[in-house]
Amino acid sequence: MSAATLNPSQRASQQRSDGLEGAIDRDPAAFRMLSGDRPTGALHVGHYFGSLQNRVRLQDAGVELFVLIADYQAMTDRVVQRDLPDIVTGLMADYLAVGIDPDRAVIFAHSQVAPLNQLLLPFLSLVSVAEIARNPTVKDEVAAAGLATVSGLMFTYPVHQAADILFCHANLVPVGMDQLPHLEISRTVARRFNDRYSPGAPYFPEPAALLSSAPLLLGLDGQKMSKSRHNTIPLRATPDETARLLARAKTDSERSVTYEPIRRPEVASLLLLTALCQGTTPEAVAAQIGDRGAAALKATAIEAVNDRFAPIRARQNELAGDPGYLHGVLAAGNERATAIADDTMRAVRDLMHQRY
């Protein structure tokens, strides 16, 4: 997003975020990053270039990484609850295959960390119903889910998210611009808790947003890429599946392939995907294809995706064959997260004079 299209609050967030990269370079160990995904299905190439790659980069630079499997949030995504165990196991294989290090990162699930969820109650007391109702991200998510009514759980997502972040004192949250209003609520909760219960010695950090610099990939139908729209290329797709998916990607009828994101968004997204896979620029890919048209573009994209993800897919496949190992990694993460959340709840009870 160019600076001109940002509102003042987004611009302030962008400036804070730019400054953070330097601070992380200088002292990565001062940062604990929390990121999360809803377990609704396989992770896809949009997740990879938009988020996963960045998590692994920061982890490898020495930032402590917490990864949340947001299974209480996934309840409103029309996930069949019975499918959750398989989805979560697949997600674990995806995470480890892309390079999240099970020895360093803490991977855990909402439903397995009771004291994290308890933190939601004192946090709910710190925000008003009107404040949540104003949150544009909540409005968007309700609209995207196509629900006629909003459950209390969905309505309180941003506050639950504050608990997700603050239970482990995370001070860094990688987000897209669309998630900024959520993070603003986390910052507000931290500030109000500190003002009310630990004035002078802030107990919770105000988490900072690390804005993704990754350009947005569109789904195969030209809409936003998302699991629920079935327009993604899953990381774990086979080469044949990848070819079939990309063959039906939307393009246009112009013979000459050019990179024009505004006028030709679908073609631009395929060029971008190819460029990201090949480590080049979309303009260079377009020049290479020239007048050979959409068929040549798709063939190039298919080869680029398959080459780029071959090693990740091989690892994913191997890991998926050992669910016992994956469950062990998740169990260890749940245990570690629970121990941390217990400590936090103990401190919170003390600060709130709830020690009887």
Ligand code: TRP
């Ligand atoms: N809301 C995020 C999503 O839709 C998932 C999520 C839940 C999350 N809790 C979080 C992200 C805390 C960052 C921090 O993908």
